[in-house]
Amino acid sequence: MLIVEPANPLDPAPSALLAQAQALQAETYAPENNHALPTEALAAPDIRFFAAREGDEVLGVGALAIRDGYGEVKAMFTSGAARGKGVGAALLRMIEDTAREEKLPVLHLETGEELAAAVRLYERQGFKRSGAFGDYEDDGISLFMTKVLD
Numbered sequence: 141m142l143i144v145e146p147a148n149p150l151d152p153a154p155s156a157l158l159a160q161a162q163a164l165q166a167e168t169y170a171p172e173n174n175h176a177l178p179t180e181a182l183a184a185p186d187i188r189f190f191a192a193r194e195g196d197e198v199l200g201v202g203a204l205a206i207r208d209g210y211g212e213v214k215a216m217f218t219s220g221a222a223r224g225k226g227v228g229a230a231l232l233r234m235i236e237d238t239a240r241e242e243k244l245p246v247l248h249l250e251t252g253e254e255l256a257a258a259v260r261l262y263e264r265q266g267f268k269r270s271g272a273f274g275d276y277e278d279d280g281i282s283l284f285m286t287k288v289l290d
Contacts, residue, residue, distance in 0.1 A: 190204075
């Protein structure tokens with residue numbers, strides 16, 4: 141059974157998945173277009189970090205960054221073996237529920253067209269394409285998405 145729960149990004153299993161995610165980002169994007177947070181930053185007080193587990197195996201990770209008036213989805217990554225099995229959707233549900241508990245009215249995220257499976261996941265979960273937010277600039281590489289929470 142899949143369980144999504146708060147986790148420490150510095151623990152070995154989540155950290156290993158984050159290393160895979162960061163390697164993918166580095167392969168896909170030039171440094172100036174890579175907006176992944178370092179693993180240590182995901183342990184900050186304004187970040188809610190989650191792991192999706194089946195038994196002892198961590199299948200995916202994701203985070204909610206608490207910003208001024210909104211939440212930002214960060215560090216979404218699912219292991220290759222777990223893709224297409226609902227792990228990403230379960231992580232997003234936890235992130236959305238946590239954002240509601242934090243009284244955040246909207247979620248934003250930054251991704252890229254090259255990550256087509258991620259874009260499809262976000263669209264299926266109700267995210268809409270939008271403009272840049274926060275400190276991001278529209279660099280022609282990033283894709284910005286938004287979901288208003290009810």
